[in-house]
Amino acid sequence: MKNRYYKYSIVIFLIFTFFIFYYGLKEKNIYTPDDIKTKKFPNLILNDFYTNSETSFDDILIGSNYYLVNIWASWCLPCREEHPYLVQLKKNSSIKIIGINYKDKRDNALKFLDEYENPYLIILTDNNGMASIEIGAYGVPESFILNKEKKIIKKIIGPIDKKKFNEIKELIKK
Amino acid sequence: MILNYLGNFALLFCLIISLVIFITSISSLNNKNFFLKKNLNELLFFKFFFAVLSFSSLIILFVISEFSNETVLNNSHISKPLFYKISGTWGNHEGSLLLWLLVLTFFAFFYYLNSKNRPIDERLLTILFQEVIILGFLFFLLKASNPFNIIYPVPKEGLGLNPILQDPLLAIHPPVLYLGYVTTSIVFSSSLAGLIKGNINNLWAKDIKKWVFISWTFLTLGILLGSIWAYYELGWGGFWFWDPVENISLMPWLSLTALVHCVLALEKRSILHSWTVILSIITFTLGICGTFLVRSGILNSVHTFANDPERGLYILFFLFFLIFLSVFIYFIYEDKFELNNKNLNLYTKETSIILNNWFVMYFLSVILIGTVYPIFLEVLSNEKISVGPPFFNKLIIPFLIPFLIFMSIGPNLKWIKNNYFSKKLKLIIIFILSIILSTLVSKFFGNTALNITILLAASFYLFIITIKDLIKKGFKNYSQTISHFGFSLLVLSILLNSIFSNEITSNMRVGDEIKFSDKIIKLEKLENTTEANFLKLIAYFKIEEKNKTELVLEPEIRIYDKPETITSEAAIKTDIFKDRFLVINLVKENEYLNVRYQEKPFMLWIWISAIIISLGGIINIFKKNEKQIL
Numbered sequence: 001m002k003n004r005y006y007k008y009s010i011v012i013f014l015i016f017t018f019f020i021f022y023y024g025l026k027e028k029n030i031y032t033p034d035d036i037k038t039k040k041f042p043n044l045i046l047n048d049f050y051t052n053s054e055t056s057f058d059d060i061l062i063g064s065n066y067y068l069v070n071i072w073a074s075w076c077l078p079c080r081e082e083h084p085y086l087v088q089l090k091k092n093s094s095i096k097i098i099g100i101n102y103k104d105k106r107d108n109a110l111k112f113l114d115e116y117e118n119p120y121l122i123i124l125t126d127n128n129g130m131a132s133i134e135i136g137a138y139g140v141p142e143s144f145i146l147n148k149e150k151k152i153i154k155k156i157i158g159p160i161d162k163k164k165f166n167e168i169k170e171l172i173k174k
Numbered sequence: 175m176i177l178n179y180l181g182n183f184a185l186l187f188c189l190i191i192s193l194v195i196f197i198t199s200i201s202s203l204n205n206k207n208f209f210l211k212k213n214l215n216e217l218l219f220f221k222f223f224f225a226v227l228s229f230s231s232l233i234i235l236f237v238i239s240e241f242s243n244e245t246v247l248n249n250s251h252i253s254k255p256l257f258y259k260i261s262g263t264w265g266n267h268e269g270s271l272l273l274w275l276l277v278l279t280f281f282a283f284f285y286y287l288n289s290k291n292r293p294i295d296e297r298l299l300t301i302l303f304q305e306v307i308i309l310g311f312l313f314f315l316l317k318a319s320n321p322f323n324i325i326y327p328v329p330k331e332g333l334g335l336n337p338i339l340q341d342p343l344l345a346i347h348p349p350v351l352y353l354g355y356v357t358t359s360i361v362f363s364s365s366l367a368g369l370i371k372g373n374i375n376n377l378w379a380k381d382i383k384k385w386v387f388i389s390w391t392f393l394t395l396g397i398l399l400g401s402i403w404a405y406y407e408l409g410w411g412g413f414w415f416w417d418p419v420e421n422i423s424l425m426p427w428l429s430l431t432a433l434v435h436c437v438l439a440l441e442k443r444s445i446l447h448s449w450t451v452i453l454s455i456i457t458f459t460l461g462i463c464g465t466f467l468v469r470s471g472i473l474n475s476v477h478t479f480a481n482d483p484e485r486g487l488y489i490l491f492f493l494f495f496l497i498f499l500s501v502f503i504y505f506i507y508e509d510k511f512e513l514n515n516k517n518l519n520l521y522t523k524e525t526s527i528i529l530n531n532w533f534v535m536y537f538l539s540v541i542l543i544g545t546v547y548p549i550f551l552e553v554l555s556n557e558k559i560s561v562g563p564p565f566f567n568k569l570i571i572p573f574l575i576p577f578l579i580f581m582s583i584g585p586n587l588k589w590i591k592n593n594y595f596s597k598k599l600k601l602i603i604i605f606i607l608s609i610i611l612s613t614l615v616s617k618f619f620g621n622t623a624l625n626i627t628i629l630l631a632a633s634f635y636l637f638i639i640t641i642k643d644l645i646k647k648g649f650k651n652y653s654q655t656i657s658h659f660g661f662s663l664l665v666l667s668i669l670l671n672s673i674f675s676n677e678i679t680s681n682m683r684v685g686d687e688i689k690f691s692d693k694i695i696k697l698e699k700l701e702n703t704t705e706a707n708f709l710k711l712i713a714y715f716k717i718e719e720k721n722k723t724e725l726v727l728e729p730e731i732r733i734y735d736k737p738e739t740i741t742s743e744a745a746i747k748t749d750i751f752k753d754r755f756l757v758i759n760l761v762k763e764n765e766y767l768n769v770r771y772q773e774k775p776f777m778l779w780i781w782i783s784a785i786i787i788s789l790g791g792i793i794n795i796f797k798k799n800e801k802q803i804l
Contacts, residue, residue, distance in 0.1 A: 010501065021472065021549070022490060075328075103331045129331065
């Protein structure tokens with residue numbers, strides 16, 4: 001009898017653990033390390049995609065409550081996935097979208113923008129990828145959301161999907 | 175391009191062969207004369223062969239920087255050195271799973287070749303369980319994390335650019351750890367098979383012992399390498415941070431350590447059957463559980479970024495499938511143990527092994543709770559916390575003291591019966607000696623905390639006794655004495671290291687001097703050099719000690735030019751008795767440098783003792799079997 005109870009309790013405990021883990025996975029898991037949260041976006045100087053003139057981030061990051069810096073390339077497939085969300089986000093007046101074109105051919109990038117609509121206010125080019133390293137990017141696509149003080153408040157690794165899109169909308173509402 | 179397909183098809187072939195083995199081994203369990211028994215060898219070999227093919231195609235893809243492959247694209251870069259291109263193969267999620275599979279298939283094949291003296295039923299069942307695990311990994315690889323996804327148009331440059339992750343230790347640390355994890359799968363499968371067939375006895379223990387020791391040795395070395403990496407790369411002089419990912423590698427090691435002792439008791443005395451089986455199950459499931467926790471991103475840790483909940487879900491289901499499978503098998507066949515009611519005397523090796531088990535189980539549960547408690551809390555109450563070193567220190571240190579004392583006495587007892595009192599006097603004398611020694615050490619260095627003094631006494635006790643055993647027993651049981659000696663050295667070094675670590679922080683200009691105990695630290699000069707994409711500022715420090723040679727340390731600051739990114743490269747000077755650790759930082763708008771100098775005694779001995787511990791394991795793997803004491 002005693003034997004049976006201990007078997008039951010072990011099985012029940014394991015099932016309980018399973019559900020905890022299961023719901024743990026479903027939880028929002030946006031985790032931004034503290035040092036990124038307080039990190040100021042570096043003031044880089046890059047060439048403008050259209051005019052090729054030198055532009056510094058300090059000149060661009062003015063006059064909005066939030067900024068989204070998006071690193072993209074025409075050869076990057078996930079960038080196409082996230083593109084519609086960026087276009088949608090463009091309609092939101094409280095955020096400015098700035099693109100960094102990463103290691104791309106100019107013709108391909110232009111074709112990409114023609115085909116899918118241009119969501120960016122300004123596009124800068126990063127031909128050798130150095131600027132993206134300095135910003136602290138892991139890969140393409142990657143997005144940084146900055147607040148008024150040019151501090152990074154959120155970093156999105158990989159494409160923006162529906163869930164992340166809603167998170168961004170929540171974030172800039174406040 | 176063609177290699178992408180080759181790798182992918184090799185994986186599919188693996189899957190087909192695995193299914194064939196799975197189905198036919200089920201049918202040959204009922205029909206003993208099934209054709210399979212003869213061909214199983216070849217099938218297992220071919221499966222291994224295809225896994226090798228798949229893995230080598232991935233390596234070649236990395237070497238030639240073929241960015242049409244998504245894994246290569248995300249984790250490599252043309253300008254990476256060749257060594258890191260190759261190690262990049264298993265430095266990412268997909269590649270590391272492929273490595274798991276490769277090692278799994280190899281060990282399945284190797285087990286079957288080397289288990290000819292076991293009953294054929296048991297071998298087939300072991301292979302069957304092994305096949306369940308392999309199939310789980312194969313489905314996971316092909317469905318949720320295929321390393322051979324193709325990208326079109328082909329990008330011209332890869333994305334694996336972070337130079338910080340290029341470290342030789344980081345390249346060899348995961349495969350060593352994996353070898354340890356994967357070998358526990360053989361122990362797991364074999365113990366389930368033995369359980370079903372009622373074969374768990376001293377002969378089984380004798381055969382499985384080798385596998386237990388192989389996996390224990392690899393795990394020990396793997397953890398050591400990870401720890402060394404943390405010291406040099408992340409380190410502000412620390413080597414263990416109680417980070418969830420570190421804990422996860424420590425938990426299977428603890429249960430495996432208990433298993434090592436249980437297997438020996440089972441072999442020598444035919445006791446602890448159920449302990450052995452349960453520990454085999456726990457060890458393996460903890461290994462998979464670790465993979466789940468790390469890969470799913472459920473934990474907040476420095477090691478986990480860019481993760482995928484879908485993958486987590488798959489591993490979770492697979493993990494609990496294995497857990498429930500083994501738990502039910504255990505409940506059903508539990509009665510099959512050949513129990514013999516041997517009376518356990520208090521002063522025997524058996525009793526101390528059981529005691530050791532309970533202690534290890536306690537340490538294991540503390541670490542397990544500390545690691546998964548944040549998840550439970552977050553799900554149940556939406557609160558986010560992280561459990562840090564104080565929790566572990568508080569709960570582990572008090573129990574470490576009796577544990578160390580029992581560990582000193584236990585190996586000196588005999589199996590079955592012991593005339594304990596003959597040795598009592600000697601043990602007591604050593605005990606008093608170590609108390610005096612630790613009091614002296616504490617007094618001399620001005621440490622008066624009582625609990626630390628007692629802990630120090632206990633570790634001195636273990637240290638002296640293991641040295642005595644090492645000398646006295648000599649070659650009789652040297653794998654045990656060496657490992658135990660290594661462990662005592664480890665505890666002692668960690669303890670002395672944490673007590674006597676010393677540091678000074680100060681702001682200095684060129685020409686400044688600071689005093690640190692009996693030394694004078696002098697900032698001699700600064701030097702600027704320009705490197706490819708950063709500016710290097712080298713500071714030359716001279717450390718003068720009375721009546722001793724001078725020491726020059728050269729820490730660096732690197733200033734990456736475009737944005738002002740500043741990194742510090744510490745200067746570490748390793749000596750036999752202490753490490754000297756010097757790091758500088760720029761003070762803003764000032765000509766001063768912020769200087770942090772640390773002296774960490776016995777750092778080197780922590781690494782050495784871990785090597786000694788695993789040396790004991792290696793010796794046991796190659797040792798010939800001893801006689802039975804029944």
